[in-house]
Amino acid sequence: MTSIALTGKMELAEENNTGDIMSCNDEFHEALLSKFLETEKWTVNPLHHACEHGNLHIAMEMGKRKPQLATIANEDGNIAMHLVSAIGDVKMVEFLEELHPGSCLVENKSSMIPLQIAVVKGHSVVMKKLISLFPESLEKLTSKQETVFHLALKNSQSDAFQVLVEEAKKLNQVHLLEKKDDEGNTVLQIATFKRLTQIVELLTIDSSSSSSLQIEMQVISEQTNSPDTDSQEISLIHQNKDLNQHPAETKHVLLVVLVMIAAATFTVTCNLPDVLVKEIYPSVHATNASDVLSGRLPTVVYLMVFNSAGFFTSMLVISYIIWPLALRSILLFVVVCTCIVYIIIVDKITPKFWVGVGNFSFSSISLVWTSALAFIAIGVMIIRLGKYAFQCFPGSSYQITRESNRDSSEA
Numbered sequence: 001m002t003s004i005a006l007t008g009k010m011e012l013a014e015e016n017n018t019g020d021i022m023s024c025n026d027e028f029h030e031a032l033l034s035k036f037l038e039t040e041k042w043t044v045n046p047l048h049h050a051c052e053h054g055n056l057h058i059a060m061e062m063g064k065r066k067p068q069l070a071t072i073a074n075e076d077g078n079i080a081m082h083l084v085s086a087i088g089d090v091k092m093v094e095f096l097e098e099l100h101p102g103s104c105l106v107e108n109k110s111s112m113i114p115l116q117i118a119v120v121k122g123h124s125v126v127m128k129k130l131i132s133l134f135p136e137s138l139e140k141l142t143s144k145q146e147t148v149f150h151l152a153l154k155n156s157q158s159d160a161f162q163v164l165v166e167e168a169k170k171l172n173q174v175h176l177l178e179k180k181d182d183e184g185n186t187v188l189q190i191a192t193f194k195r196l197t198q199i200v201e202l203l204t205i206d207s208s209s210s211s212s213l214q215i216e217m218q219v220i221s222e223q224t225n226s227p228d229t230d231s232q233e234i235s236l237i238h239q240n241k242d243l244n245q246h247p248a249e250t251k252h253v254l255l256v257v258l259v260m261i262a263a264a265t266f267t268v269t270c271n272l273p274d275v276l277v278k279e280i281y282p283s284v285h286a287t288n289a290s291d292v293l294s295g296r297l298p299t300v301v302y303l304m305v306f307n308s309a310g311f312f313t314s315m316l317v318i319s320y321i322i323w324p325l326a327l328r329s330i331l332l333f334v335v336v337c338t339c340i341v342y343i344i345i346v347d348k349i350t351p352k353f354w355v356g357v358g359n360f361s362f363s364s365i366s367l368v369w370t371s372a373l374a375f376i377a378i379g380v381m382i383i384r385l386g387k388y389a390f391q392c393f394p395g396s397s398y399q400i401t402r403e404s405n406r407d408s409s410e411a
C-alpha cells in the first residue's frame with residue numbers, strides 16, 4: 001500500500017471524525033493504525049469501537065501501541081471492560097484484564113462494575129471469568145445497595161442467578177444472599193414477588209429463616225382473588241422447608257430405613273416358611289391368565305412378586321442416595337452383586353410352569369419379574385396421583401391452610 005493510499009484513508013477517517021477504522025480490516029497498514037492513534041482526533045475511543053465489534057486482533061494491536069486506551073471512559077463512565085462484559089466476550093475480558101489490571105473493579109457513572117453489567121445481561125461465562133479474576137467483585141454493591149443477586153432477579157436472569165449461587169458457595173459468600181437493597185428487599189422476597197418457584201426453592205433450602213417467605217406469601221394472597229399455580233408451588237415449598245433444611249440427616253435416615261427393608265425382603269426370600277416350601281413343586285405345569293388373577297397359583301409366586309417389588313425399589317433408591325458419595329463405585333458394586341444373588345435365589349425357588357395368554361405363553365419366572373415391575377410402576381403412579389389430589393382437591397390441608405390465611409388477612 002502506497003503512502004498516498006495511507007494518507008487518503010487517514011484523511012478520510014479524520015474528515016469523518018468517527019474514529020471508524022474497522023472498515024479497513026486487514027487492508028490497512030500498521031503505519032495507518034499508528035498514525036491514527038497518535039493523532040488522538042477521535043470522538044469515540046477506538047479501543048471501544050474494536051471491542052464492540054469483537055475484533056480482538058485490532059484491539060490487541062491498539063493495546064500494544066496505546067495501553068492507556070483501556071483506562072479511558074466514555075460519556076457513561078464505561079471503560080472497555082464494561083463494554084465487553086455487556087457483550088459477553090470472554091477473550092476480550094481476558095485481554096483487557098492483562099492490559100489494565102484491576103479494570104474488573106472500575107465503576108461507571110451508575111456505580112456498576114463489569115460483573116454487575118454481565119449479570120444484568122445474563123452472560124454466565126463472562127460472569128465466571130470476572131469472578132475468577134477478582135472474587136471480591138462478588139461483594140460489590142450498586143448505588144441502590146443491590147448485590148449481583150438482586151440484579152439477576154430484578155432483570156429476570158434466573159440462570160445467571162444460579163451460576164452466582166454456585167460461585168458464592170465456592171467462595172463461602174452465601175451470606176450475601178441475606179443482604180437487603182435500599183428498599184429493604186432480600187433476594188428471597190424478590191423471587192417470591194416475581195413468583196420464581198425454582199429460585200424460591202433454591203433459596204429456601206439454604207435459608208435459615210422462613211419469615212420473609214411467609215410475609216411475601218401473605219402479600220401475594222392479598223393481591224390475588226383466584227388460586228395461582230406459582231403461589232401454590234411456593235407455598236408448598238415453604239411447607240416442606242423443614243424437611244429440606246437438613247437434607248443430609250434426612251438422607252441418612254432414609255438410607256437406614258431402605259437398607260432395613262432390603263435386608264428384610266432378602267431374608268424372607270432366603271428363609272421361606274415350611275408351609276410355603278411344600279408348595280414349591282406343584283403338580284400344575286401349565287396354566288392360564290385366569291388362574292393368575294384368581295389366586296390359584298402357589299402362594300410363593302405371589303410372595304415373590306411383592307417381595308421383589310419391595311426389594312428392587314429399595315435397592316434403586318439406595319443406589320440413587322449413594323451416587324454422590326466418593327466410594328460409590330464400591331458401594332454400587334455391592335448393590336449389583338446383592339441383586340444378582342437375589343435374582344438367582346428367586347429363580348431357584350419359584351415353581352416352574354407356563355402361563356398361556358391367547359397364542360402366547362411365558363414362564364413363571366417371567367411372570368414374577370413382569371408382575372413386580374408392574375406393581376412398582378402402579379405404586380409410583382398411585383403415590384403421585386394421591387399427592388396431586390392432596391394438593392388440589394378441596395378439603396386438603398393445603399386448601400384449609402390457604403383459606404385460613406386468607407381469612408386472617410381479611411380480618
